[in-house]
Amino acid sequence: MRVLVTANLVPFLHGGADYHIEGVTRALKVHGHEAELLRFPFRFQPESDIHRLMEYVETLDFTAPNGQAIDRTISLQFPGYGVNHPEHVVWVMHQHRAMYELWEDDKATKEQRELRKAIHAFDKRHLGRAKALFANSRRVAERMATYNDLTARPLYHPPFDAERFYCDEDWGYVFCPSRLESLKRQDLLIEAARHLKSPVRILIAGSGGQAERYQRLIEKHKLSDRVRLTGRFSEAEKRAWYAHSLAVFFGPKDEDYGYITLEAMLSSKPVITCEDSGGPREFVQHDETGWVLPPEPEAIAAAIDEAYANRERSAQMGRAGLDAYHRAGITWPQVVERLLDRT
Amino acid sequence: MSKTFNDIDSLIDRLKSVARQLDLDEPSAEPPAGVxxxxxxxxxxxxxxxxxxxxxxxxxxxxxxxxxxxxxxxxxxxxxxxxxxxxxxxxxxxxxxxxxxxxxxxxxxxxxxxxxxxxxxxxxxxxxxxxxxxxxxxxxxxxxxxxxxxxxxxxxxxxxxxxxxxxxxxxxxxxxxxxxxxxxxxxxxxxxxxxxxxxxxxxxxxxxxxxxxxxxxxxxxxxxxxxxxxxxxxxxxxxxxxxxRINELERHQPALWSALQHQRRAVERLVTDPAQLPATPKQAEALSQDLIDAYYLAFEDACRGSEAQIAAHLRQYQPQIDAARQAGKKTLDVGCGRGEWLKLLANEGFEARGVDLNVAMVDHCHTLGFDVVHDDAIAELRRQPDDSHALISAFHIAEHLPFDVLYALVDEAQRVLAPGGVLIMETPNPENILVGSHTFYHDPTHLNPLTPTAMSFLLTYHGFAEVEVRRFNPYPEEAKVPGNDPLTERVNGHLCGPQDFAVVGLKAAPTELTAQKMTEEEQNVEASNDAPADDKSQEASA
Incomplete structure (x- = not known):
């Protein structure tokens, strides 16, 4: 099958999205399809740029460009799903979040309001007529149901190098790998460290815009002996640090999907997450594969102490997490099969 | 049992070393099968x-x-x-x-x-x-x-x-x-x-x-x-x-060597007589002639056939050789070149002598041991007594000569030959259209093609008997247009016919007039010996 994949390209701002986009394209090729990746340059500012890009993609018809018939188009991001194709499958990674769940009405400018209106109309128009509509996670599907009154089926995909995660003896620390951004809420974990009764240490890995603020917070509470920002990490470091952790903390605000949950499960570690964390809640079962808590430092501290007090039980929860991951059937072959399903 | 670490730094160091080990231990991304x-x-x-x-x-x-x-x-x-x-x-x-x-x-x-x-x-x-x-x-x-x-x-x-x-x-x-x-x-x-x-x-x-x-x-x-x-x-x-290419280059090589030799001589000649510097127009002309001689030697080397081919061709003159034997032993080959014909004559028991204007050719013949002089053909002929030679030959000379010189050549040959002696003059055959219109002009010193008819008449006019035209070297059979109808034969005749012809004649009985003429000619020879270069502009080299 000849498949066109559309997505965005935000120059030199790379993250999970790039892995997802390249992962689908590679998986399609591995399964013997001819796949081509088309990425639209995307700028968040000014608003007129987004208007123009929306208008532009709507002019594109990929039924058979230059006489090259394309069997299916798979779009992953806004506004690529606006292109025209009779067999257009949309797998929404996330919508333009600033105009949905991250919208702050009291701070919005006139231009932003206009853009929001245009994007809502655009999404309704194009997502509604997709041949099949998938969401990156149940959370993303819920948002589409809430904001656009659309029904999307969640379709999960595995994290990068899923088969290489492993489990080893726990060395009594909580691991938290994520970009250092406000939405990831590492500050909850730093604050929780103040309430810990057990000697558990906290390793926060990653880089990002909030590094300085988090570091100041650690120093302010005199937690340098217990909490550490370890900075960027290699793939091997990531796997080793998961493997020796007691538990993994991942408590973002309304995350779309979140590879960290899955990586922790693949490393047989229990996950501490929050009730409002979005994606992780689809995988973490409270008291079985981790803890789902209110986003409060005290609650998080209590869970960490509990994990430390019952290390054998914690390990068991981790193993339950691995089993749950396997049961969920998160594999690339399944993703390809569902995206190319004829029905 | 779980490890304990004294401080957070030693924990991080330990984790980093585990990760480094992972990098070493994991060359493949795939887990072992069946895990x-x-x-x-x-x-x-x-x-x-x-x-x-x-x-x-x-x-x-x-x-x-x-x-x-x-x-x-x-x-x-x-x-x-x-x-x-x-x-x-x-x-x-x-x-x-x-x-x-x-x-x-x-x-x-x-x-x-x-x-x-x-x-x-x-x-x-x-x-x-x-x-x-x-x-x-x-x-x-x-x-x-x-x-x-x-x-x-x-x-x-x-x-x-x-x-x-x-x-x-x-x-x-x-x-x-x-x-x-x-x-x-x-x-x-x-x-x-x-x-x-x-x-x-x-x-x-x-x-x-x-x-x-x-x-x-x-x-x-x-x-x-x-x-x-x-x-x-x-x-x-x-x-x-x-x-x-190598074969060709090998064939060209001797020519290049001899051209080099020739030019060296020309330079030497200039240098050994510094008094003559700056060169007079005449000397300059002599020098340029030397250069052209060298070029010509190289040209001939490049274009002539193999020795075996040349020998086979010359063998075809056996009838003329046999006829000449009746008239004596002395022969003169005008424009003897590399001496192939002289060699054949010597083998046949003749006294073979050659004359050539090209120094390089003359040198070449000397090294082979032939009796060859470096001179103008007419001058050499004029030095010879009447009725003295059994055979005079000029292979591919006539087409180089202005008509007056050609005329003189035939005239002198007639005088020098003994009764019954043979004259052979070979030249390209313009009956073959390709020769007349094309290959004849390969040689920059060729003047104009000569026809069998014209040459026959020239000999007849000078009193040669039994004047005969002999044609040689047609194109090989495979070059011809296939078929034997009249049109095809005509086409083949014109395009693929003999590329060379010779006119041959016998000197008829002597007359008294020739004896008188001879003495006059001998005086002329003395004069021309003093300034051989004078005639050069008139006479073409061979």
């Missing part, structure tokens, strides 16, 4: 823990767990009621108490602890008959004599209740265990199936990929083979061409 299934098997064989159906509202038999041993009962009760693992002190003391009071009593004792009540409150866990279990224990465990006295009977009651209830509890627990085991096995089976399916998919896609790769490789191999073949062919033809 997942091995884990499944381990899980299948593991001793199942007796489950609690609803941890927030456990049943009594799940707490007493009559099928487990005492330590397992204690660990489970601690986890459930206190939310932590059993501590060694608690474990030890309860293990000694258990045989006397039974599990119900221990449960009651745990329930009365404040740690337990707090935990149950926090978690919202409800234990059946909580108060009933707790209250008596609370009373009898109070300090005081009263409590001490009633403690043994109360314990006995607890034990009795336990013993009475045990068969039922056992039954129920067995059932729960079976159910749990069933569910657990279902899960494992599902996992195994999922794993198997994933493996199958992976294998399928691998197979598919391998198949495609093999196809690709085959196609690539084939094109490579074709390319190799083409390359080989190319190389062979290159080789052949190179071989031909």
């Amino acid at each position: 997942d299934r091995q884990q499944m098997l381990e899980r299948l064989n593991a001793e199942p823990e007796i489950p609690i159906k609803n941890p927030w509202n456990p049943r009594l038999e799940e707490l007493v767990t009559p099928l487990s041993n005492d330590p397992a009962f204690l660990q489970r009760s601690y986890r459930l009621l206190l939310g932590r693992d059993v501590d060694p002190v608690g474990l030890q003391s309860y293990l000694t108490e258990l045989p006397r009071c039974g599990r119900l009593y221990v449960l009651g004792d745990l329930l009365r602890a404040s740690e337990c009540r707090q935990h149950l409150n926090n978690k919202g866990i409800v234990i059946p008959h909580q108060r009933l279990l707790r209250l008596p224990v609370r009373i009898v465990e109070r300090p005081g004599i009263m409590s001490k006295l009633i403690r043994p009977p109360v314990r006995l009651v607890y034990r009795l209740v336990g013993v009475l209830m045990r068969p039922r509890w056992r039954e129920q627990e067995r059932l729960a265990r079976l159910e749990a085991e069933q569910a657990r096995r279902n899960n494992i089976l599902q996992d195994v199936l999922i794993e198997l399916e994933n493996d199958l998919r992976r294998h399928d896609s691998e197979l598919e990929r391998d198949r495609a790769d093999a196809k690709d490789q085959n196609a690539r191999l084939q094109t490579q083979e074709e390319q190799l073949e083409a390359q080989q062919e190319q190389m062979q033809s290159d080789f052949k061409q190179t071989g031909q």
Whole structure:
């Protein structure tokens, strides 16, 4: 099958999205399809740029460009799903979040309001007529149901190098790998460290815009002996640090999907997450594969102490997490099969 | 047992070293085959823990767990009621108490602890008959004599209740265990199936990929083979061409050497007589003539046929040679060149002498031991007495000469030849259109083609008898247009006919006039010997 994949390209701002986009394209090729990746340059500012890009993609018809018939188009991001194709499958990674769940009405400018209106109309128009509509996670599907009154089926995909995660003896620390951004809420974990009764240490890995603020917070509470920002990490470091952790903390605000949950499960570690964390809640079962808590430092501290007090039980929860991951059937072959399903 | 680290830095250092080891140990991204299934098997064989159906509202038999041993009962009760693992002190003391009071009593004792009540409150866990279990224990465990006295009977009651209830509890627990085991096995089976399916998919896609790769490789191999073949062919033809080029170069080489030699002489001549510098126009002319001579030698070398071919060609003049033998032994070859003809004549027993204007040719003949002079042909002829020669020949000279010189040449030859002597003049044959219009002009010193008719008349006019035209060197048969109809024969005749012809004649009986003429000519010869270069502009080299 000849498949066109559309997505965005935000120059030199790379993250999970790039892995997802390249992962689908590679998986399609591995399964013997001819796949081509088309990425639209995307700028968040000014608003007129987004208007123009929306208008532009709507002019594109990929039924058979230059006489090259394309069997299916798979779009992953806004506004690529606006292109025209009779067999257009949309797998929404996330919508333009600033105009949905991250919208702050009291701070919005006139231009932003206009853009929001245009994007809502655009999404309704194009997502509604997709041949099949998938969401990156149940959370993303819920948002589409809430904001656009659309029904999307969640379709999960595995994290990068899923088969290489492993489990080893726990060395009594909580691991938290994520970009250092406000939405990831590492500050909850730093604050929780103040309430810990057990000697558990906290390793926060990653880089990002909030590094300085988090570091100041650690120093302010005199937690340098217990909490550490370890900075960027290699793939091997990531796997080793998961493997020796007691538990993994991942408590973002309304995350779309979140590879960290899955990586922790693949490393047989229990996950501490929050009730409002979005994606992780689809995988973490409270008291079985981790803890789902209110986003409060005290609650998080209590869970960490509990994990430390019952290390054998914690390990068991981790193993339950691995089993749950396997049961969920998160594999690339399944993703390809569902995206190319004829029905 | 878990490792402990003195500080956070040593923990991080240790983790980094583990990661470095990972980088070394993991050359491949794929896990070893069957790891997942091995884990499944381990899980299948593991001793199942007796489950609690609803941890927030456990049943009594799940707490007493009559099928487990005492330590397992204690660990489970601690986890459930206190939310932590059993501590060694608690474990030890309860293990000694258990045989006397039974599990119900221990449960009651745990329930009365404040740690337990707090935990149950926090978690919202409800234990059946909580108060009933707790209250008596609370009373009898109070300090005081009263409590001490009633403690043994109360314990006995607890034990009795336990013993009475045990068969039922056992039954129920067995059932729960079976159910749990069933569910657990279902899960494992599902996992195994999922794993198997994933493996199958992976294998399928691998197979598919391998198949495609093999196809690709085959196609690539084939094109490579074709390319190799083409390359080989190319190389062979290159080789052949190179071989031909080498042969050609080898043939040109002597000519280049002799041209070099010739030019060196010209330079030497200039240098040895510095008095003559700056060169007079005449000397300059002599020099440029030398250069042209060298060029011509090279040209001839490049274009002439092989020695065998030349010898075979000259052999065709056997009739003329035989005729000449009747008239004596002396011969003169005008424009003798490299001396091929002289060689043949010498072999035939003649006194062979040659004359040539080209220094390089003359040198060449001298090295072969021939009697050759460097001079103008007419001047040399004029030096010869009347009726002295049996054979005079001029191969490919006539076409180089202005007509007056050609006329003089034939005239002098007629005088010098003895009666019955033979004149041979060979020249390109313009009856062949390609010769007349094309190949004749390869030679820059050729003036104009001469026809057999014109040459025959020239000899006849000068009194030669038995004048005859002989034609040689037609194009090879394969060059001809196939067929033998008149048109084809005519086309072949004009395009592929003989490329050379010779006019031959015999000197008829002597006349008295020739003797008179001779003395005059001898005087002329003396004069021309003083300034041989004078005539050069008039006479073409051969």
